[in-house]
Amino acid sequence: MNAPVKFYQTGTFTVGNRLLEADQRSVQSSEARSNSLNSGHRACQGCGEALGARYVVDAAMRATGNQLIAANATGCLEVFSTPYPETSWQLPWIHSLFGNAAAVGTGIAAALKVKAHKAGKALSEVRVIAQGGDGGTTDIGFGCLSGMFERNDDVLYICYDNEAYMNTGVQRSSATPMGARTATTMAVGAHPGAPAGQGKNLPLIAMAHEIPYVATATVADLHDLEAKVEKAMSIRGARYLHVLVPCPLGWGSASHDTVLLARLARETGIFPVFEAEHGEVTSVTKIRHHVPVEDYLKLQKRFAHLFGTPGQPEMVAHIQADADRNIRRFKLLDETGE
Amino acid sequence: MTMEKPFAITLNPGSSLANKTGSWRTERPVYVDRLPPCNVQCPAGEDIQGWLFHAESGNYLEAWQHLVQDNPFPSIMGRVCYHSCEGQCNRGQIDAPVGINSVERFLGDEALKHGWKLPEPAAESGKHVLVVGAGPSGMSAAYQLRRLGHRVTVKEAGPLMGGMMRFGIPKYRLPREVLEAEMQRIVAMGVTVELGVKVDNIADTMAQGKFDAAFLAVGAHIAKRTYIPAKDSAHILDAVSVLRSMEGEDQPMLGRRVVVYGGGNTAIDVARTAKRLGATEAIIVYRRNREKMPAHDFEVEEALQEGVMVKWLSTIKQADGGTLTVEKMVLDDKGNPQPTGEFESLEADSLVLALGQDVDLSLLEGVQGLEVNNGVVQVDPLTMMTGHPGLFAGGDMVPADRNVTIAVGHGKKAAHHIDAWLRGESVAAVVKHALASFERINSWYYSDAPKTVRPQLEIARRTSSFDEVQGGLTESNALFEARRCLSCGNCFECDNCYGVCPDNAVIKLGPGKRFEFNYDYCKGCGICAAECPCGAIDMVAEES
Numbered sequence: 001m002n003a004p005v006k007f008y009q010t011g012t013f014t015v016g017n018r019l020l021e022a023d024q025r026s027v028q029s030s031e032a033r034s035n036s037l038n039s040g041h042r043a044c045q046g047c048g049e050a051l052g053a054r055y056v057v058d059a060a061m062r063a064t065g066n067q068l069i070a071a072n073a074t075g076c077l078e079v080f081s082t083p084y085p086e087t088s089w090q091l092p093w094i095h096s097l098f099g100n101a102a103a104v105g106t107g108i109a110a111a112l113k114v115k116a117h118k119a120g121k122a123l124s125e126v127r128v129i130a131q132g133g134d135g136g137t138t139d140i141g142f143g144c145l146s147g148m149f150e151r152n153d154d155v156l157y158i159c160y161d162n163e164a165y166m167n168t169g170v171q172r173s174s175a176t177p178m179g180a181r182t183a184t185t186m187a188v189g190a191h192p193g194a195p196a197g198q199g200k201n202l203p204l205i206a207m208a209h210e211i212p213y214v215a216t217a218t219v220a221d222l223h224d225l226e227a228k229v230e231k232a233m234s235i236r237g238a239r240y241l242h243v244l245v246p247c248p249l250g251w252g253s254a255s256h257d258t259v260l261l262a263r264l265a266r267e268t269g270i271f272p273v274f275e276a277e278h279g280e281v282t283s284v285t286k287i288r289h290h291v292p293v294e295d296y297l298k299l300q301k302r303f304a305h306l307f308g309t310p311g312q313p314e315m316v317a318h319i320q321a322d323a324d325r326n327i328r329r330f331k332l333l334d335e336t337g338e
Numbered sequence: 339m340t341m342e343k344p345f346a347i348t349l350n351p352g353s354s355l356a357n358k359t360g361s362w363r364t365e366r367p368v369y370v371d372r373l374p375p376c377n378v379q380c381p382a383g384e385d386i387q388g389w390l391f392h393a394e395s396g397n398y399l400e401a402w403q404h405l406v407q408d409n410p411f412p413s414i415m416g417r418v419c420y421h422s423c424e425g426q427c428n429r430g431q432i433d434a435p436v437g438i439n440s441v442e443r444f445l446g447d448e449a450l451k452h453g454w455k456l457p458e459p460a461a462e463s464g465k466h467v468l469v470v471g472a473g474p475s476g477m478s479a480a481y482q483l484r485r486l487g488h489r490v491t492v493k494e495a496g497p498l499m500g501g502m503m504r505f506g507i508p509k510y511r512l513p514r515e516v517l518e519a520e521m522q523r524i525v526a527m528g529v530t531v532e533l534g535v536k537v538d539n540i541a542d543t544m545a546q547g548k549f550d551a552a553f554l555a556v557g558a559h560i561a562k563r564t565y566i567p568a569k570d571s572a573h574i575l576d577a578v579s580v581l582r583s584m585e586g587e588d589q590p591m592l593g594r595r596v597v598v599y600g601g602g603n604t605a606i607d608v609a610r611t612a613k614r615l616g617a618t619e620a621i622i623v624y625r626r627n628r629e630k631m632p633a634h635d636f637e638v639e640e641a642l643q644e645g646v647m648v649k650w651l652s653t654i655k656q657a658d659g660g661t662l663t664v665e666k667m668v669l670d671d672k673g674n675p676q677p678t679g680e681f682e683s684l685e686a687d688s689l690v691l692a693l694g695q696d697v698d699l700s701l702l703e704g705v706q707g708l709e710v711n712n713g714v715v716q717v718d719p720l721t722m723m724t725g726h727p728g729l730f731a732g733g734d735m736v737p738a739d740r741n742v743t744i745a746v747g748h749g750k751k752a753a754h755h756i757d758a759w760l761r762g763e764s765v766a767a768v769v770k771h772a773l774a775s776f777e778r779i780n781s782w783y784y785s786d787a788p789k790t791v792r793p794q795l796e797i798a799r800r801t802s803s804f805d806e807v808q809g810g811l812t813e814s815n816a817l818f819e820a821r822r823c824l825s826c827g828n829c830f831e832c833d834n835c836y837g838v839c840p841d842n843a844v845i846k847l848g849p850g851k852r853f854e855f856n857y858d859y860c861k862g863c864g865i866c867a868a869e870c871p872c873g874a875i876d877m878v879a880e881e882s
Binding site: 007008009010011013014015016017018019026028029031035037038039040041042043045046047048050051054081084085086087088222248254255256257258259260263289 | 349350351352353354355356357358359362394395782783784785787818821822823825830831832833834836837838839840841842843846848849856858859861862863864865867868869871877
């Protein structure tokens with residue numbers, strides 16, 4: 001009779017929405033979500049990684065019918081969740097070393113494959129994820145991860161990127177952005193903070209392996225993040241998910257700004273959100289309200305030396321130019337402007 | 339407890355739930371309810387956000403039932419209310435205000451279409467209340483009093499119900515079948531309405547009818563005059579009689595050039611009516627400028643679109659046959675018009691004075707304790723009671739702005755206080771929540787959506803007929819419009835707090851039951867408060 005109404009008050013911007021159909025609702029809006037990372041963990045107030053990990057693992061749990069095993073690298077996520085003898089994890093979970101989470105995941109997947117074959121099945125129903133921070137992924141665990149990729153092992157690897165070694169006292173990693181102050185890139189000298197022209201972009205490196213699925217996401221867009229986990233779990237082989245998780249401690253931000261910062265990272269173009277299959281970008285999340293990089297940087301004390309007097313206007317311009325390059329490269333803005 | 343443990347392991351595995359991280363907290367999140375600006379603004383005291391909530395899910399019956407708790411005339415409101423609520427709507431600072439008025443009209447029209455019934459009256463109280471005047475205020479009071487279980491008799495001097503809604507508001511703004519249907523719905527509740535019965539002396543009527551209390555809402559029907567030196571042949575009428583005679587058989591003879599004197603909504607109504615009666619020119623003469631005009635700007639705009647002309651900063655000095663002498667004015671520092679001594683003449687077949695209305699207070703003669711100031715009856719603004727115990731008053735006859743919505747609000751308020759007074763009680767003062775300001779809204783979360791514009795009759799068509807000018811919304815448009823509501827200051831269960839807590843310290847209680855904080859684990863990070871779209875969470879310092 002009437003055309004269907006496409007407008008739902010908050011649409012899918014909020015975690016839940018009573019006006020949406022059940023199948024459009026997020027895992028996190030459900031009272032039955034698995035809370036894979038339970039209360040009582042020792043993450044800081046407003047920890048983006050704790051939030052991101054629950055989002056990802058709960059979504060993977062739903063996608064696999066709770067048939068899931070996790071391997072974890074050393075890092076904040078491991079330390080705050082599992083101080084002996086307590087644990088916050090509500091799924092089979094193993095920690096071995098800082099640099100070998102991908103290899104442990106590979107081993108579990110291999111064992112599950114053998115078990116499945118012995119039971120007369122082609123594939124294991126039980127699935128494997130491996131996860132770590134940016135240090136354990138982009139630096140220390142990079143060799144194992146690259147091996148997992150090139151062998152196309154049936155593991156989803158998730159990197160929770162908070163852009164430095166936060167657990168050990170905020171040292172620079174190869175994911176630390178240019179200009180950020182860390183304990184090892186102090187805000188001193190002609191070019192304060194992390195140097196320019198260094199570091200690596202792991203999502204692009206993962207794409208270069210031409211694995212079945214690579215995606216980036218943030219803790220500010222839950223529906224997008226959950227859809228990517230679900231898609232990743234529908235695919236067999238090596239998959240990589242890179243989630244930006246703001247860190248109030250290391251970034252010097254207010255604990256209540258965690259989700260806001262993740263949102264601004266996307267809206268400035270600093271952190272492009274996209275999906276790629278077999279080395280090709282297949283979709284990007286467009287910027288909704290484009291804002292200058294200052295809006296993002298000024299909320300973080302790790303960039304405080306870029307502003308005020310004398311400040312570092314050239315470095316800010318450099319960061320803006322990098323964000324603009326991302327916008328062009330990934331086509332983050334609609335042709336119409338927004 | 340002993341247990342077989344692996345090598346080098348001495349403790350049993352435990353859950354992190356043993357670690358009560360709530361002890362870290364310096365601030366705690368607290369759910370609050372705030373008063374939305376639309377509700378604050380509504381002169382009829384409607385819970386606008388409350389009824390929009392039901393409309394958002396397409397539950398129009400429940401929305402309408404919620405609405406008529408406060409105002410039994412949604413169809414009328416949706417046409418004649420000046421919807422000052424929309425001026426306060428926080429969404430106006432994002433794109434455009436929610437079209438509250440058009441959704442209200444949609445609900446009202448749905449109710450008439452489907453024959454939805456007003457709530458059943460409570461058990462009979464045995465009390466009998468007199469209402470004088472069947473206008474918006476009187477009928478609103480009659481409705482509320484009847485719901486509370488009182489016997490109600492309305493005495494109306496005119497031949498039909500509606501008061502100024504019938505004899506002041508033109509048909510093109512309020513079709514008479516809509517007015518009559520919403521009036522009859524109140525009669526159907528068991529309210530007795532006596533038409534053509536003028537109350538000449540309230541004390542006598544009260545005594546004869548053994549009434550326990552009375553609500554007076556006789557309106558303001560006497561046109562104000564001003565002294566304009568005029569020769570015999572000048573054709574001068576007043577706006578009240580012109581608009582009233584539109585209801586009768588004989589339409590007023592205004593001629594082809596009509597001049598209307600005044601700057602209120604009534605002046606606009608008369609000018610637009612004149613156009614519809616065939617005047618080639620309808621000219622409003624007003625002594626100040628457009629900014630100072632008391633008429634609502636959208637009505638001025640609609641009138642101008644229809645070809646009504648306005649002579650700003652002008653007064654009429656003399657009427658001589660078909661010629662009016664008009665003096666130009668200037669505004670002084672205080673914004674008051676001052677004469678310039680410059681005159682011009684204006685040809686007119688008739689001059690209609692729309693200079694305001696006075697109240698006929700003759701029925702109050704001899705009543706003890708009453709206070710009359712500036713031609714209106716003084717009432718206690720909290721209870722609407724006059725200086726005479728048991729005698730209440732509202733609408734245009736008490737000190738207030740004069741419009742339908744305010745009148746309805748007076749009727750409701752008076753009814754509740756009459757009810758309390760009859761029981762020898764007083765209405766407990768309600769502590770109101772703090773305002774839900776725009777600063778508390780996290781606008782990121784709301785979908786981008788411009789206001790749906792109600793269809794307007796083509797200008798050519800509406801000036802030649804008395805068809806309704808504003809059309810209604812379709813079902814899907816009304817749903818869309820309702821869903822633009824931000825639910826300022828009151829939880830609408832979007833699950834954001836439940837989702838964004840890094841510590842799972844928000845407990846979801848299920849549909850309609852909202853949420854609870856688990857302070858055993860809440861670390862007080864404040865993400866829930868920052869990411870609450872509607873500003874329904876406060877962060878409060880913990881006591882040290």
